Amino acid sequence: NAGVTQTPKFRILKIGQSMTLQCAQDMNHNYMYWYRQDPGMGLKLIYYSVGAGITDKGEVPNGYNVSRSTTEDFPLRLELAAPSQTSVYFCASSPLLGAGELFFGEGSRLTVL
């Protein structure tokens, strides 16, 4: 059982470049999330989705976009990368909202130079 799969695990971008972080889950969860974790800090919610076709902003959405065309996939798009977006990004999914475990991917470490 794969759970939540994120790609790539590591990426270095130049300022102004764009990229997409991929996230897929095989647990048929309705709820999916993107978090970023800066060094020594907690996780901040970027975007989340309550089901296919429905997305909403979290705490720190600026500079990012998401889409949810299927239940399984929830890609995160970075447009015009900036050094402030250097972070570790975690995708997560859950069967319920606010009432059960979040299942996290292994994380994607992004550096913007």
Place this chain on the structure above:
Amino acid sequence: GENVEQHPSTLSVQEGDSAVIKCTYSDSASNYFPWYKQELGKRPQLIIDIRSNVGEKKDQRIAVTLNKTAKHFSLHITETQPEDSAVYFCAPTDSWGKLQFGAGTQVVVTP
């Protein structure tokens, strides 16, 4: 939005001793209170959670206690072992049911 604070930010304990981490929150609508453990370079993983209608929950060496009136809940680890060394996050829900993570507590268990 929800204001979540964890104390202490770092905690060093001797193997076999107990560790307690406290989490305070501001949203009175919070009704789900989990604790996550993150080992170095790994993903966060749920270790214990509690719902608002329960005051205490225990699972082997870990327990969580909730004081809804005072808006805080605590993680208790007894008989600490080296493998308990990690960062621990509380993540109470906000009014919309989304988890709001604290800044984390670095726990170091020394042999």
